[in-house]
Amino acid sequence: MGYNVAVVGATGAVGTQLLQILGERRFPLAGLRLLASPRSAGLEVEMAGRKHTVEAISAEAFDGVQLAFFAASTGVSRDWVPVARQRGAVVIDKSNAFRLDPTVPLVVPEVNAHALSDHHGIIASPNCSTIQLVVVLEVIERISPLRLVVVSTYQSVSGTGRRAMEELRENWQALAAGRSPLASVYPHPIGCNVLPHIDSFERSGYSLEEMKLVNETRKILNRQDLQVIATAVRVPVMIGHAESVYVETDELVPADMLRRQMERKPGIVVEDDPDRARYPLPALAAGQDKVYVGRLRNDLFGRNGLAFWVVADNLRKGAATNAVQIAEELVERDLI
Amino acid sequence: MGYNVAVVGATGAVGTQLLQILGERRFPLAGLRLLASPRSAGLEVEMAGRKHTVEAISAEAFDGVQLAFFAASTGVSRDWVPVARQRGAVVIDKSNAFRLDPTVPLVVPEVNAHALSDHHGIIASPNCSTIQLVVVLEVIERISPLRLVVVSTYQSVSGTGRRAMEELRENWQALAAGRSPLASVYPHPIGCNVLPHIDSFERSGYSLEEMKLVNETRKILNRQDLQVIATAVRVPVMIGHAESVYVETDELVPADMLRRQMERKPGIVVEDDPDRARYPLPALAAGQDKVYVGRLRNDLFGRNGLAFWVVADNLRKGAATNAVQIAEELVERDLI
Numbered sequence: 001m002g003y004n005v006a007v008v009g010a011t012g013a014v015g016t017q018l019l020q021i022l023g024e025r026r027f028p029l030a031g032l033r034l035l036a037s038p039r040s041a042g043l044e045v046e047m048a049g050r051k052h053t054v055e056a057i058s059a060e061a062f063d064g065v066q067l068a069f070f071a072a073s074t075g076v077s078r079d080w081v082p083v084a085r086q087r088g089a090v091v092i093d094k095s096n097a098f099r100l101d102p103t104v105p106l107v108v109p110e111v112n113a114h115a116l117s118d119h120h121g122i123i124a125s126p127n128c129s130t131i132q133l134v135v136v137l138e139v140i141e142r143i144s145p146l147r148l149v150v151v152s153t154y155q156s157v158s159g160t161g162r163r164a165m166e167e168l169r170e171n172w173q174a175l176a177a178g179r180s181p182l183a184s185v186y187p188h189p190i191g192c193n194v195l196p197h198i199d200s201f202e203r204s205g206y207s208l209e210e211m212k213l214v215n216e217t218r219k220i221l222n223r224q225d226l227q228v229i230a231t232a233v234r235v236p237v238m239i240g241h242a243e244s245v246y247v248e249t250d251e252l253v254p255a256d257m258l259r260r261q262m263e264r265k266p267g268i269v270v271e272d273d274p275d276r277a278r279y280p281l282p283a284l285a286a287g288q289d290k291v292y293v294g295r296l297r298n299d300l301f302g303r304n305g306l307a308f309w310v311v312a313d314n315l316r317k318g319a320a321t322n323a324v325q326i327a328e329e330l331v332e333r334d335l336i
Numbered sequence: 337m338g339y340n341v342a343v344v345g346a347t348g349a350v351g352t353q354l355l356q357i358l359g360e361r362r363f364p365l366a367g368l369r370l371l372a373s374p375r376s377a378g379l380e381v382e383m384a385g386r387k388h389t390v391e392a393i394s395a396e397a398f399d400g401v402q403l404a405f406f407a408a409s410t411g412v413s414r415d416w417v418p419v420a421r422q423r424g425a426v427v428i429d430k431s432n433a434f435r436l437d438p439t440v441p442l443v444v445p446e447v448n449a450h451a452l453s454d455h456h457g458i459i460a461s462p463n464c465s466t467i468q469l470v471v472v473l474e475v476i477e478r479i480s481p482l483r484l485v486v487v488s489t490y491q492s493v494s495g496t497g498r499r500a501m502e503e504l505r506e507n508w509q510a511l512a513a514g515r516s517p518l519a520s521v522y523p524h525p526i527g528c529n530v531l532p533h534i535d536s537f538e539r540s541g542y543s544l545e546e547m548k549l550v551n552e553t554r555k556i557l558n559r560q561d562l563q564v565i566a567t568a569v570r571v572p573v574m575i576g577h578a579e580s581v582y583v584e585t586d587e588l589v590p591a592d593m594l595r596r597q598m599e600r601k602p603g604i605v606v607e608d609d610p611d612r613a614r615y616p617l618p619a620l621a622a623g624q625d626k627v628y629v630g631r632l633r634n635d636l637f638g639r640n641g642l643a644f645w646v647v648a649d650n651l652r653k654g655a656a657t658n659a660v661q662i663a664e665e666l667v668e669r670d671l672i
Contacts, residue, residue, distance in 0.1 A: 148639075152488035152580035154530045154569065169512075172527075176505075176512035187613035191508075194490045194571055194578050194618060196631050196645045201610040205591065205633030214636070227637040231580040231645065233490065235530055236572050242530050244488035244567040244580075255541065274537045277523035282530060295532050297541030300550070301563040303484075309532045309567065 002030035003336065006065040006089065008080060009072030010034035010045055010054055013162050014094060017320035018071050021289075023048035025324055028331065035061050036072075062087035066336055069323055070094055081122060090336050091122045092323050096208075099124040099216060106219050109325040110267035111138040116329055123326055128318030129153050129209065129232065129241055130216040132310050135268060135291040137247070139261050140306065141221055144249040147304075149228040151213060154235045154242040155198060156282060157190060159314050164190075168236060190236050198232040207232055240282025241314040246299075246307045253306055255296045262293060267317075272296055280311035288313055289321045338366035339672065342401040342425065344416060345408030346370035346381055346390055349498050350430060353656035354407050357625075359384035361660055364667065371397050372408075398423035402672055405659055406430055417458060426672050427458045428659050432544075435460040435552055442555050445661040446603035447474040452665055459662055464654030465489050465545065465568065465577055466552040468646050471604060471627040473583070475597055476642065477557055480585040483640075485564040487549060490571045490578040491534060492618060493526060495650050500526075504572060526572050534568040543568055576618025577650040582635075582643045589642055591632045598629060603653075608632055616647035624649055625657045 005022070009015040015036075022029065034045055034054045041056035055061055057080060062068060068089040070077045077097035084091050098104040105115035106124045111134050116123060126134070133151060140146060157164040164185045171181035171191025181191035188195055198209035206214075213230035217223075235242075262268045271280050272294035280292030292311045299305030312318055330336045341358070345351040351372075358365065370381055370390045377392035391397055393416060398404060404425040406413045413433035420427050434440040441451035442460045447470050452459060462470070469487060476482060493500040500521045507517035507527025517527035524531055534545035542550075549566035553559075571578075598604045607616050608630035616628030628647045635641030648654055666672045 150486045150582045152567075154490070154571070172508050173512040176509040188617055189619060192572070192574050192619060194573060196578070196580070196615050197610060197613060204636065205610070205631065206636070207610070227635070227639065229582050229635050229641060229643055231488075231582075231631070231643055233578075233580065235490070236528070237530060238528050242532075242569075244532070244569065246486045246565050246567075274533060274541070274543070277533060279532050281524055283525060283528060295541065295567070299563070299565050300540065300542070303563065305565060307565055307567055 002028035003066045004031040004064050005029055006033040006035055006062060006068040008035045008057060008068060008070045008076065011036050011040045011043060012071060013158055013165070014315055014319040015071040017315045018069055018323060019045065019047040021316065021320050021324045025328070027324060027327060033061060033065060059083050059087065062089050065089040067092070067327060071320070085121050090330065092125060092326050093122060094125045094319055094323055096127065096212070098122055099126060100219065106216060107326050108134055108220060108322060109329050110135055110265065112220055113329050116333060116335055119335060125319070125323045125326060126216045126220060127209070127212040128159055128314040129155060129243065130213055130220070131318050131322050132241065132291045132312035133213065133243060133245065134217055134220045136293050136308065136310050137217065137221060139265060140247060140249060140253055140258060143253050143258065143261065144251040146223065146226055146247055146249055148248040149217065149226065150246040151228065152231045152244045153233055155232065156237040156240050156314060157234065158239045159241065160185060165238060168238060171236070186234070190234060192236065195234040196231060198234055237282045239286040239313060239315060240311060241318060242280065242282055242309065242311045244309055246305060248303055248305045250304070252304045255298050255306060258306065259296055267291055268293055270294065280309055282311055285311045285313050287316070289316050291317060338364035339402045340367040340400050341365055342369040342371055342398060342404040344371045344393060344404060344406045344412065347372050347376045347379060348407060349494055349501070350407040350651055350655040353651045354405055354659060355381065355383040357652065357656045357660045361664070363660060363663060369397060369401060395419050395423065398425050401425040403428070403663060407656070407659070421457050426666065428461060428662050429458060430461045430655055430659055432463070432548070434458050435462060436555065442552060443662050444470055444556060444658060445665050446471055446601065448556055449665050452662070452669060452671055455671065461655070461659045461662060462552045462556060463548040464495055464650040465491060465579065466549055466556070467654050467658050468577065468627045468648035469549065469579060469581065470553055470556045472629050472644065472646050473553065473557060475601060476583060476585060476589055476594065479589050479594065479597065480587040482559065482562055482583055482585055484584040485553065485562065486582040487564065488567045488580045489569055491568060492573040492576050492650060493570065494575045495577065496521060501574060504574060507572070522570070526570060528572065531570040532567060534570055573618045575622040575649060575651060576647060577654060578616070578618055578645065578647045580645055582641060584639055584641045586640070588640045591634050591642060594642065595632055603627055604629055606630065616645055618647055621647045621649050623652070625652050627653060
């Protein structure tokens with residue numbers, strides 16, 4: 001009993017994690033095809049102790065595939081998701097290609113698994129920075145409707161991909177040797193710097209990454225009126241995104257009450273004892289599948305405001321784990 | 337024509353910058369005494385090509401001193417500022433000891449130089465993260481009163497001092513060699529991490545650094561009612577603090593209009609062409625004396641909101657340069 005699964009982008013930063021997590025969580029596989037650009041074809045990738053050879057992506061490669069994970073670029077998804085659909089696969093897409101398509105559910109299982117029942121063959125997994133945010137926002141929204149969300153991100157270089165991770169490593173070597181770090185993936189050296197620049201910019205002055213936080217949060221929480229102000233910033237961290245968040249709600253949500261509610265949520269770990277230096281950290285979240293939240297406190301002025309700090313592994317919960325959780329929900333709900 | 341000046345904490349991260357900036361800006365010196373803990377006594381420090389020997393701090397060391405800069409810990413200022421005052425020196429204090437004392441002006445010269453005329457022998461220079469924030473907020477407040485300020489900081493390790501800078505350097509060496517970075521100054525390794533923890537925590541859940549942003553901003557802008565929500569975060573950057581700021585004002589302040597007003601302010605450099613990857617960066621602000629602002633944009637929802645990104649060298653404009661500018665104003669206004 002298992003499914004024929006394809007993974008597109010199997011050699012990338014997220015694709016590699018996806019294979020590992022499918023193994024860790026013992027996803028029921030009948031067959032596995034690893035697809036990538038012709039450049040990567042022929043590479044061998046190990047998963048759960050077995051070697052798989054990467055194939056160049058083609059229409060025929062999707063024959064017999066029941067479930068296809070897309071963990072490549074938006075362009076690859078635009079070109080190949082329709083092909084995979086034609087060949088009968090249900091697609092879980094990690095790219096930005098279909099996230100705002102009204103016929104495509106955009107799902108974080110802890111938050112809106114119910115949206116899966118409407119799927120028409122494509123399910124989108126949100127952007128990394130959105131996933132960890134909505135997991136926390138949903139708990140607040142259930143207590144009192146959100147009126148305002150202000151989020152500033154501290155995003156690791158692994159969100160950009162393998163070459164950016166290599167660039168940070170090279171930057172560390174330069175800095176350790178007293179040389180100036182260089183930039184090629186990023187427009188400025190990242191090693192001893194922070195860049196308020198993720199993805200390209202819209203005419204409004206907001207970056208696409210910032211607009212993803214606005215639009216995806218609205219869709220997932222089913223709150224098209226929600227006012228989200230985002231600033232997306234890259235920091236010299238390898239894995240793990242952090243977010244400083246301030247929200248206002250219709251009614252006061254006391255931090256203590258929220259902390260207790262969050263402690264009951266399976267997807268959330270509350271780390272909140274700052275006096276003992278306990279709060280979420282990218283270095284500790286890396287390699288984990290939960291969303292870590294701490295530094296919870298109300299505003300001091302009676303605004304019905306709450307500030308908090310949320311961290312997750314952007315390659316795992318922010319990408320691969322969320323996609324596999326979607327697949328598990330599809331199986332459980334008999335929706336493949 | 338010059339002043340007898342003492343610098344307390346002359347061997348520290350800020351003290352060293354202070355000496356350099358007094359030289360760069362040709363502050364009129366008649367004499368210069370470098371004071372530090374007995375541990376540093378006897379060290380030689382060069383300033384403008386001349387060597388000065390560091391003396392252990394004592395009451396007599398202030399005899400004949402007209403102007404004393406304190407660039408040491410809050411404890412040193414609490415103990416020794418009253419002594420310096422008794423011996424007749426006017427004190428510019430960089431520490432937290434007197435900032436909220438109602439008899440002590442807290443001054444950023446571009447913002448509230450007028451407050452100097454009230455001084456009673458002690459002038460406080462604000463915390464680094466406050467200085468760069470209020471330089472921008474003042475321009476907005478002049479156009480329309482601020483209703484809300486939400487700030488998340490990205491603060492460099494030099495704000496902690498020399499030992500933290502050494503720790504980051506060691507962390508880079510470890511990371512470059514594939515070893516785990518260690519922590520001794522910070523409670524967690526900083527090299528590949530971000531820590532939402534600067535200074536100790538109050539019962540409210542806010543850190544002292546966050547409360548400085550609240551209380552000092554209120555005092556400098558003379559707006560005791562101003563609602564400031566701050567999250568202070570340490571990032572693995574050597575020099576230069578960045579801040580992601582969202583404000584709301586009584587009336588709409590269009591980003592374009594604000595940009596033009598800021599371009600006219602001598603203390604501010606507007607770097608705001610994100611399409612060409614131009615925005616303020618710690619790596620570019622390091623070694624400079626201005627406050628850099630960019631990523632200016634209005635909110636998308638008609639909230640009279642503005643988001644922006646502000647960066648400055650925390651050792652220079654955030655500390656030493658601001659203190660020297662205060663001294664220059666005192667000289668110009670004949671207030672020493």
